[in-house]
Amino acid sequence: MPGFLSPLIEPGFFSNLPVQTALVVGGVVAVVSGIVGTFTVMRGQSFAGHSLADIGTAGGSAAFVLGISPLFGFVAMNLMAAGVMEWIGIRRPRGRDLATGIVLGAALGLAALFLYLDTTASSTTGATVNVLFGSIFTLPASMVPFIAIFSVVAAAIVLVMYRPLVLTSISADLAIAQGIRVRLVGIGYLVALALAVSLSAVTIGAILSTALLIGPAATALRITNRTGRAAAIAAGIGVVATWLGVLLAYDSYYWFPNGGGWPVSFFVVTLIFLVYLLSQLRFRGRSAAQRRSTAAQAR
Amino acid sequence: MQGRAATGSDEILAIDGISVTLSGREILSDVTFHINAGEFTGLIGSNGAGKTTLLRVILGLISPSAGMVRVEGGLRRQPLIGYVPQRITLDPDMPLRARDLVGLGIDGQRFGLPLPSSTRRKQVDEMLEAVDATRFAESRVGNLSGGEQQRILIAHALISRPRLLLLDEPLANLDIGSEQEVVDLLARIAREQRIGVLISTHDMNPLLPVMDRIVYIANGRIATGTTAEVVSSESLTRLYGVHVDVIHVHDRILVVAGRREEALQHGDTESIVELM
Amino acid sequence: MFSALMLNAWGSASIVAIVAGVVGFFIVLRGSAFAAHALPNGAFAGAAGASLIGVDAIVGLAVFSVLGALTIAGLGRRARHDVATALVIVVMLGLGSLFLSMTTEYAPEIYSLLFGEVLGVSSSELVPIAVIGVVCIAAVFLVYRPLLFSSVMPEVAEARGVGRGRMEVVFLLVVALTTTMAVPVVGALLIFSLLISPAAAARSFTDRPFTAMGLSVVIALGTVWSAIALAYLSNLPIGFFVGSIGAGTYAVGRGWAGWRNRRSRPRMGATGRSPATAQSS
Numbered sequence: 001m002p003g004f005l006s007p008l009i010e011p012g013f014f015s016n017l018p019v020q021t022a023l024v025v026g027g028v029v030a031v032v033s034g035i036v037g038t039f040t041v042m043r044g045q046s047f048a049g050h051s052l053a054d055i056g057t058a059g060g061s062a063a064f065v066l067g068i069s070p071l072f073g074f075v076a077m078n079l080m081a082a083g084v085m086e087w088i089g090i091r092r093p094r095g096r097d098l099a100t101g102i103v104l105g106a107a108l109g110l111a112a113l114f115l116y117l118d119t120t121a122s123s124t125t126g127a128t129v130n131v132l133f134g135s136i137f138t139l140p141a142s143m144v145p146f147i148a149i150f151s152v153v154a155a156a157i158v159l160v161m162y163r164p165l166v167l168t169s170i171s172a173d174l175a176i177a178q179g180i181r182v183r184l185v186g187i188g189y190l191v192a193l194a195l196a197v198s199l200s201a202v203t204i205g206a207i208l209s210t211a212l213l214i215g216p217a218a219t220a221l222r223i224t225n226r227t228g229r230a231a232a233i234a235a236g237i238g239v240v241a242t243w244l245g246v247l248l249a250y251d252s253y254y255w256f257p258n259g260g261g262w263p264v265s266f267f268v269v270t271l272i273f274l275v276y277l278l279s280q281l282r283f284r285g286r287s288a289a290q291r292r293s294t295a296a297q298a299r
Numbered sequence: 300m301q302g303r304a305a306t307g308s309d310e311i312l313a314i315d316g317i318s319v320t321l322s323g324r325e326i327l328s329d330v331t332f333h334i335n336a337g338e339f340t341g342l343i344g345s346n347g348a349g350k351t352t353l354l355r356v357i358l359g360l361i362s363p364s365a366g367m368v369r370v371e372g373g374l375r376r377q378p379l380i381g382y383v384p385q386r387i388t389l390d391p392d393m394p395l396r397a398r399d400l401v402g403l404g405i406d407g408q409r410f411g412l413p414l415p416s417s418t419r420r421k422q423v424d425e426m427l428e429a430v431d432a433t434r435f436a437e438s439r440v441g442n443l444s445g446g447e448q449q450r451i452l453i454a455h456a457l458i459s460r461p462r463l464l465l466l467d468e469p470l471a472n473l474d475i476g477s478e479q480e481v482v483d484l485l486a487r488i489a490r491e492q493r494i495g496v497l498i499s500t501h502d503m504n505p506l507l508p509v510m511d512r513i514v515y516i517a518n519g520r521i522a523t524g525t526t527a528e529v530v531s532s533e534s535l536t537r538l539y540g541v542h543v544d545v546i547h548v549h550d551r552i553l554v555v556a557g558r559r560e561e562a563l564q565h566g567d568t569e570s571i572v573e574l575m
Numbered sequence: 576m577f578s579a580l581m582l583n584a585w586g587s588a589s590i591v592a593i594v595a596g597v598v599g600f601f602i603v604l605r606g607s608a609f610a611a612h613a614l615p616n617g618a619f620a621g622a623a624g625a626s627l628i629g630v631d632a633i634v635g636l637a638v639f640s641v642l643g644a645l646t647i648a649g650l651g652r653r654a655r656h657d658v659a660t661a662l663v664i665v666v667m668l669g670l671g672s673l674f675l676s677m678t679t680e681y682a683p684e685i686y687s688l689l690f691g692e693v694l695g696v697s698s699s700e701l702v703p704i705a706v707i708g709v710v711c712i713a714a715v716f717l718v719y720r721p722l723l724f725s726s727v728m729p730e731v732a733e734a735r736g737v738g739r740g741r742m743e744v745v746f747l748l749v750v751a752l753t754t755t756m757a758v759p760v761v762g763a764l765l766i767f768s769l770l771i772s773p774a775a776a777a778r779s780f781t782d783r784p785f786t787a788m789g790l791s792v793v794i795a796l797g798t799v800w801s802a803i804a805l806a807y808l809s810n811l812p813i814g815f816f817v818g819s820i821g822a823g824t825y826a827v828g829r830g831w832a833g834w835r836n837r838r839s840r841p842r843m844g845a846t847g848r849s850p851a852t853a854q855s856s
Contacts, residue, residue: 046657047609050664088829095392097657098775101608102825105768109818112764116812207672211665218658263676269669273662280653358734382734393604394778394787395727407724408735412716413785439782455731 019250022136022264025147026242029200030212032151034235035158036196037217038227039189042169048085048100048190049213052197053206055081055107060202061114071146074198081107082194086187136204136246136264143203150199157192161185166227204242208265212238215272222279241271309335310371311462311495312357317366319352325519326352330366332514332523334463334495339486341506342499344516350499351385353516354465357497358382370463381456385467389448391441397451398423398436404455422458430454430484446477450484457488464488466498470505478505485509503530504551530554580694584803587696590708591757592769592799596792597715598753599774600784601746605726609657610647610747611770613664615754617643619689619763620671627674633703633755640754643667644747652740691762693803693813700759707756714749722746723784761799765817769795772821779828794824 040049059077060070081103088099158165168175168185175182200209216237220230245268252262312334319327326349334340344350355361357368358380370379381404389395401423402413413419427436430450435443440451449469456464466485470478486509489496500506503513503526513529515522515538522529522538529535530552535543539556546553602611621639622632643663650659696704715722725732725742733739750770757766773794777787802816 041655041658044655044657046655046661047612050609050661051612095390097606097608098603098771101612101767101771102775102822104612105771106818106822108764108768109815109821112812112814112818116815205672207665207668210661211669214658214661215665218654218662222654261676263669263672266669266673266676269665273666273669276662280650360734380734382731384728384730387728387730389727392778393727394781394784396782399784400727403720403724403727407720407732408737409720410717412719437782459735 030238078194381461595769596795617667640751776828779832
């Protein structure tokens with residue numbers, strides 16, 4: 001390690017196994033979230049994207065009760081939820097948000113039940129926190145292959161459907177006119193979203209899942225108008241924010257108030273939000289300049 | 300009964316040298332025309348010509364970079380302008396009857412709960428009768444057909460007794476039958492209640508029998524006058540800056556740019572106008 | 576089931592249900608389900624922060640939900656509304672995870688903030704809950720007409736002087752107030768169910784806006800009461816019952832609307848009744 005970095009990076013950062021796992025998994029999840037999230041933002045489905053993370057907690061807590069890995073609980077629950085959302089959801093955005101809300105409400109009820117069973121059955125009070133907030137540092141290395149498989153599947157679905165997906169996201173009418181089966185594309189996309197969100201929610205927690213899905217993509221779509229480029233930028237922003245967040249969390253072990261360090265999710269969310277605000281400012285600055293020049297012309 | 304004495308002259312809307320620039324692009328340039336009470340005016344132009352922008356300027360939702368808008372007459376505390384926006388989507392899941400939507404036109408902007416009142420109810424009933432909508436007054440507004448919804452929206456806009464009624468593409472998405480019904484209804488309302496009606500459309504043909512004045516908009520500029528004055532080859536060629544032919548086919552008018560043969564193959568005004 | 580201790584539970588839950596029914600009507604009408612989820616969920620972080628600095632949880636809830644409402648309204652003006660809401664909820668929850676990492680609260684405390692503790696409401700807590708509840712309902716009734724107008728036809732309402740942005744802020748502040756009141760009683764996750772499901776079910780049964788609002792209150796009360804009774808009898812968490820009864824009523828509503836539509840379709844277009852029945856209604 002170069003000497004000048006030593007004040008920034010606490011000793012042992014790169015040789016620590018949980019940190020290595022966190023960097024790899026966090027990076028993979030950030031890339032998948034960036035790609036999938038670009039379409040989530042374009043299609044106005046942020047609520048569904050966020051809800052799936054919360055809905056998955058019902059599956060995750062059920063998995064705790066059954067004693068299997070929460071990842072499978074998340075994936076199973078989310079695929080089911082995505083199916084129900086599509087089934088009761090209507091094309092109109094208002095109807096779709098409501099369908100999402102109904103599914104979310106029911107799933108949260110189930111989560112309440114399973115978490116209750118968890119805490120009473122085994123008195124592992126940590127289950128609630130673990131399922132809701134996840135932790136990138138407590139991830140067993142044995143889960144990495146599964147995570148890799150689900151990531152590849154989610155990214156592959158988006159890449160295979162790329163062109164029809166872009167078209168349906170811009171205008172369903174245009175897509176229908178071109179003979180695209182809009183509903184099928186919608187279902188395929190929801191499956192990709194369900195996989196990506198399960199993956200991120202179980203590894204880094206529900207908060208970070210939404211943050212990585214929406215924040216980088218919304219920022220990228222402010223910077224560029226081209227979908228492919230936006231997905232790449234979103235993935236990049238996500239990876240940088242995640243890695244910086246992991247680094248800061250590792251460093252914060254020695255910060256106030258001497259507890260067990262500050263949570264990764266706090267750092268990553270803050271970074272992503274700041275980048276989003278910056279992109280807004282940039283945009284606002286430009287349009288103000290435009291307004292001034294047109295006003296001058298009018299005079 | 301619904302009518303109102305005009306204050307002084309009959310002129311209720313005067314647009315004087317309006318220019319509008321939005322995000323660096325000049326949408327309207329030096330637009331001047333006026334509308335009198337009881338007059339039916341068509342605002343004609345292809346999609347994207349600036350019709351909606353002009354309507355939004357009149358409503359005061361966009362401020363022009365130059366020029367003046369003056370709306371005359373009207374009593375205090377009564378809105379001067381009624382407005383029916385373009386392609387409004389009324390959600391069929393919304394628990395709202397046609398009658399409730401019309402009622403919102405009376406006092407939708409006021410605070411407090413709508414208390415049941417017989418005068419209010421009578422007012423709504425009369426308005427529904429006037430637009431021939433009594434039949435479906437109690438139906439959920441989102442479940443009505445396009446023509447029925449259009450009539451309810453017109454009733455909504457008229458019930459506040461405006462001096463001027465603006466309608467943005469009210470004929471889009473209507474079948475030919477309801478198209479003619481809506482036009483006849485508006486023409487009757489304009490005459491009976493001495494209201495100025497300004498209706499924007501990309502197809503002037505349904506309006507030809509009733510239009511008193513035409514405002515033809517293209518390239519951000521307008522030509523105005525009677526249909527015969529404006530819709531002529533010379534006048535439109537001047538407005539568009541390219542050669543334009545005006546063709547009369549039976550009772551319809553086609554406006555054609557460039558070569559006549561090419562355009563005739565297309566057969567309708569909209570696609571031909573958009574050739575330009 | 577109706578002991579002195581339980582009376583507080585019945586009372587506070589009933590107040591929450593009434594407010595949720597009234598506010599929920601507009602949430603469903605405006606399609607603001609996401610904001611209705613984000614504010615209570617994010618405000619939960621405020622409660623965690625409040626316990627960190629040693630003030631009452633309700634203060635933290637109020638501060639976070641009001642700031643969240645204003646930020647959603649502010650950011651939503653320039654960007655897509657759902658994106659703004661998603662960012663606000665993650666920022667609030669991110670802060671929440673920070674606060675939690677600094678406190679030594681036990682997990683059951685978190686659980687009760689998320690899933691509520693109807694049975695733990697004391698008589699002294701009942702008063703602020705009732706006061707805030709009355710304020711919420713009064714606020715909704717005060718802006719009922721402009722809010723309805725702006726929700727149904729935002730553009731036309733704007734032309735009549737009912738600003739779209741202003742109504743959005745007013746409405747989100749009402750949701751924030753509802754959040755502040757309801758989270759300590761039914762928890763962050765359940766107030767969402769109570770805001771969405773009854774109102775969504777109610778609109779299938781009536782075509783009149785005010786009746787739908789009343790029906791939404793009735794359904795919310797029914798949901799809460801049966802959930803408390805079932806939770807009491809089965810000893811399972813109340814949240815489970817609120818969630819499943821909510822989804823159940825919505826399904827019944829959809830089924831009813833579908834059945835009615837199918838029945839009336841042959842007479843479609845002439846769905847209106849005869850003028851005589853119209854007059855009597």
